Amino acid sequence: MIQVHPNLQEVEQASALQRRLYRTIRETLRAMAGRLTGVAGWEAKKLLAHDVWLDAEHANGIRQRVLELRFPRVDVEVDLDHALLAVLDHLPSTQSDAEFLAGVYRVVKPEVLAAVERYLQQSDPLDDAPSHRWLRLVRDELREQLQQFASLWATVSPAEQAAAQPWEDWVRAALAEAGGVFGQDSGRPRLSRPSFSDRPRYAIPPEPQRDPRWLPAVTQVPPRPPRTPQEQQIWVAIDHMNEIWASELAGALVWHHRGLPWSLYYDAARWAYDEMRHAMMGERRLLAYGFEPGVDVPIVPDHWRGVGGRGGLEAMLFVVHGLEQGGPQWKAQLRSELWQLGDPYSAQDCDYDWADESGHIRYGQEWIQALYPDVPKAPPPRAHSPGSGRLEGLDRRTTPHGSAWLRGVPPADRSQVRPDAAAAPPRVLPPAGLQRRHHFLRSSRPNSCLMKAFAPADPLNLGCVRPACASAAHGP
Numbered sequence: 001m002i003q004v005h006p007n008l009q010e011v012e013q014a015s016a017l018q019r020r021l022y023r024t025i026r027e028t029l030r031a032m033a034g035r036l037t038g039v040a041g042w043e044a045k046k047l048l049a050h051d052v053w054l055d056a057e058h059a060n061g062i063r064q065r066v067l068e069l070r071f072p073r074v075d076v077e078v079d080l081d082h083a084l085l086a087v088l089d090h091l092p093s094t095q096s097d098a099e100f101l102a103g104v105y106r107v108v109k110p111e112v113l114a115a116v117e118r119y120l121q122q123s124d125p126l127d128d129a130p131s132h133r134w135l136r137l138v139r140d141e142l143r144e145q146l147q148q149f150a151s152l153w154a155t156v157s158p159a160e161q162a163a164a165q166p167w168e169d170w171v172r173a174a175l176a177e178a179g180g181v182f183g184q185d186s187g188r189p190r191l192s193r194p195s196f197s198d199r200p201r202y203a204i205p206p207e208p209q210r211d212p213r214w215l216p217a218v219t220q221v222p223p224r225p226p227r228t229p230q231e232q233q234i235w236v237a238i239d240h241m242n243e244i245w246a247s248e249l250a251g252a253l254v255w256h257h258r259g260l261p262w263s264l265y266y267d268a269a270r271w272a273y274d275e276m277r278h279a280m281m282g283e284r285r286l287l288a289y290g291f292e293p294g295v296d297v298p299i300v301p302d303h304w305r306g307v308g309g310r311g312g313l314e315a316m317l318f319v320v321h322g323l324e325q326g327g328p329q330w331k332a333q334l335r336s337e338l339w340q341l342g343d344p345y346s347a348q349d350c351d352y353d354w355a356d357e358s359g360h361i362r363y364g365q366e367w368i369q370a371l372y373p374d375v376p377k378a379p380p381p382r383a384h385s386p387g388s389g390r391l392e393g394l395d396r397r398t399t400p401h402g403s404a405w406l407r408g409v410p411p412a413d414r415s416q417v418r419p420d421a422a423a424a425p426p427r428v429l430p431p432a433g434l435q436r437r438h439h440f441l442r443s444s445r446p447n448s449c450l451m452k453a454f455a456p457a458d459p460l461n462l463g464c465v466r467p468a469c470a471s472a473a474h475g476p
């Protein structure tokens with residue numbers, strides 16, 4: 001039996017409402033992607049990267065539906081909704097993590113959710129079945145996003161929440177002034193309120209923010225290549241964790257370059273989340289080994305300092321694209337080695353990382369072609385050889401030594417490797433002698449030394465890279 005829905009909604013209206021939904025989600029995710037660099041809190045950074053990806057999926061499905069509703073009239077990208085876009089463009093112009101999160105997660109996203117719920121209520125589930133199918137998914141995932149945000153917001157101090165309240169109030173009022181999410185654009189100028197509406201437009205900072213709990217450092221690179229299976233596990237985890245920089249780069253491109261084709265933003269949103277997933281793989285391993293990321297091992301955006309500082313975002317785009325060319329082959333090799341060493345979990349991380357890389361190579365090519373149409377397409381990656389297979393810095397510790405050291409490891413020593421993380425209890429490594437705090441090349445404490453933090457029996461046996469270090473506990 002066909003259910004008779006009491007509400008009627010013409011195709012023209014359905015198209016217009018979803019077009020505005022698409023624009024709202026697209027511009028909000030662009031703000032979130034750009035703010036990945038500007039948000040310091042680690043938990044907030046992970047939440048943003050995840051939701052940038054989901055939002056891009058939502059926007060893409062809604063966009064496709066708008067296109068098919070009035071095919072062949074293609075007006076989903078038409079320059080409309082000026083008042084709405086002017087408000088959303090101001091979302092990242094915030095002065096704290098709390099302000100930004102409040103504007104997005106306490107104002108815009110609840111409004112988007114309310115709009116989706118209202119659309120589902122007022123439209124016919126048979127006539128408009130394709131919209132219903134997709135918007136039900138959007139509704140459910142938005143609810144999950146808001147639940148996860150609520151957990152995060154509960155950890156924000158009352159003082160920080162109170163300080164963010166005036167900004168949140170302005171975003172709410174400005175969005176209403178623009179006509180809201182579910183309705184017609186008012187066409188009015190952005191709601192004026194001194195100290196809020198007159199802030200400068202957000203620009204990608206020269207260096208991404210890092211969690212205030214993490215110690216300052218100058219490089220993510222351990223002082224030498226790994227010498228043991230245990231070290232190889234840890235080195236891989238450190239490299240993975242530091243891929244935050246690549247996630248932030250993909251997000252920064254999305255914000256910094258306005259008016260590009262949707263497909264570029266869509267791909268880069270996935271790119272940003274993939275790289276954050278890789279960082280989370282490293283975090284999971286490091287926690288399982290007993291390290292506190294950012295305290296026991298450095299988390300440093302050194303690519304932003306070294307490359308971005310001289311050549312900007314575009315230079316980093318070329319660098320990451322170059323690194324990713326050899327990623328699949330190199331990650332396949334790492335996967336094989338870690339598997340042979342008896343660490344199926346690190347091997348699996350590299351396996352999925354490898355799977356992501358083929359997509360990233362395509363994303364990089366498309367972004368480079370869009371920004372530099374005269375640059376010839378890069379040749380396909382060559383077979384891996386030491387120094388040629390590189391992925392976001394992983395080569396620097398492992399490329400020249402990977403298979404060589406694996407062949408040299410006696411079977412008995414391979415037992416040092418511990419299956420870790422998801423299947424193992426936390427803090428299975430390192431041994432007691434490594435529990436003390438250390439930090440590679442810690443810049444804030446010039447007299448500190450990684451060597452001194454380790455007991456003489458330390459199986460890692462790391463050498464000190466400081467020429468003037470007086471540590472007698474270990475030889476260099």
Ligand SMILES: [Fe+2]
Nearest residue numbers: 243275278392
């Ligand atoms: Fe990666």
Ligand SMILES: [Fe+2]
Nearest residue numbers: 275324357360
């Ligand atoms: Fe990548």
